[in-house]
Amino acid sequence: MNNLPEKVSRNASFTRQNLVLPMRAEDLRYAPDGVALLHDVSLQIAEGGVSMILGANGAGKSILMRILHGLITPHGGRVLWRGGEATDAVRRRQAMVFQKPVLLRRSVAANMEHALKAAGVARGDRGPRIEAALQEAGIAHLAKRPARVLSGGEQQRLAVARALSLRPDVLFLDEPTASLDPASTAAIEALILAADRRGCKVVMISHDLHQAQRLAGEIVFMDRGRITEQSAAETFFEQPASTAARDFLAGRLHLPDGTTS
Numbered sequence: 001m002n003n004l005p006e007k008v009s010r011n012a013s014f015t016r017q018n019l020v021l022p023m024r025a026e027d028l029r030y031a032p033d034g035v036a037l038l039h040d041v042s043l044q045i046a047e048g049g050v051s052m053i054l055g056a057n058g059a060g061k062s063i064l065m066r067i068l069h070g071l072i073t074p075h076g077g078r079v080l081w082r083g084g085e086a087t088d089a090v091r092r093r094q095a096m097v098f099q100k101p102v103l104l105r106r107s108v109a110a111n112m113e114h115a116l117k118a119a120g121v122a123r124g125d126r127g128p129r130i131e132a133a134l135q136e137a138g139i140a141h142l143a144k145r146p147a148r149v150l151s152g153g154e155q156q157r158l159a160v161a162r163a164l165s166l167r168p169d170v171l172f173l174d175e176p177t178a179s180l181d182p183a184s185t186a187a188i189e190a191l192i193l194a195a196d197r198r199g200c201k202v203v204m205i206s207h208d209l210h211q212a213q214r215l216a217g218e219i220v221f222m223d224r225g226r227i228t229e230q231s232a233a234e235t236f237f238e239q240p241a242s243t244a245a246r247d248f249l250a251g252r253l254h255l256p257d258g259t260t261s
């Protein structure tokens with residue numbers, strides 16, 4: 001890969017301390033109605049670089065992310081932030097953006113205002129933060145427009161800008177650029193890299209291997225409810241350790257019965 005020096009310098013350029021990492025997930029099990037969808041998943045997320053979760057459809061990536069963010073409760077195992085269970089203070093230092101942005105029926109600026117107010121940001125600080133976040137996302141000219149009439153790419157930029165305006169220590173992104181065109185994708189990727197440079201830990205799911213190569217510091221690879229490897233992105237793409245990852249990168253499908261096509 002040709003962008004290693006950029007990643008190294010990015011990782012060295014933190015501008016603030018991350019107050020919730022490292023995160024440690026231990027033996028997570030998720031089995032609604034007795035059907036095991038996550039099997040004893042353990043991983044550690046530390047500061048520095050984008051952590052990218054890869055794996056085939058149905059591998060359990062979204063379930064894992066939702067458990068890490070506290071949106072669903074696992075049937076076994078636990079998630080520890082700096083060694084302790086998530087408190088309200090820890091949850092407030094995290095944000096999540098979904099593949100389909102969840103926006104309120106009000107203007108772009110009012111969507112931002114609502115999130116900042118709910119997060120307890122003082123009234124006088126909200127305006128400047130909204131302006132800065134919309135500028136950075138390249139949608140300042142849309143501030144007064146109803147959020148629901150924005151294009152898909154604009155809506156997703158707003159969702160990411162809104163999440164970043166909260167200045168989270170950890171930002172979870174579940175396929176934020178799925179179905180966006182190259183220009184919108186590039187705009188979102190620029191926001192992700194800027195957040196990374198500021199010391200916001202980005203944990204992200206993507207199906208776009210080129211995007212993973214552009215952004216990721218490390219790869220967490222999932223196969224049928226298990227993490228088969230967690231490694232530096234360069235290592236993963238050059239020498240994937242697991243058969244499942246090798247097959248995935250080669251475009252071979254792992255079928256539920258254990259065979260490969």
Ligand SMILES: Nc1ncnc2c1ncn2[C@@H]1O[C@H](COP(=O)(O)OP(=O)(O)OP(=O)(O)O)[C@@H](O)[C@H]1O
Pocket residue numbers: 032037055056057058059060061062063064
């Ligand atoms: N509450 C639930 N009850 C039953 N099955 C579920 C539930 N939630 C998710 N699943 C199933 O668990 C599997 C993993 O889902 P998940 O959304 O985590 O996959 P994913 O890796 O994010 O896939 P994709 O890349 O398609 O988004 C899927 O087969 C899904 O249908």
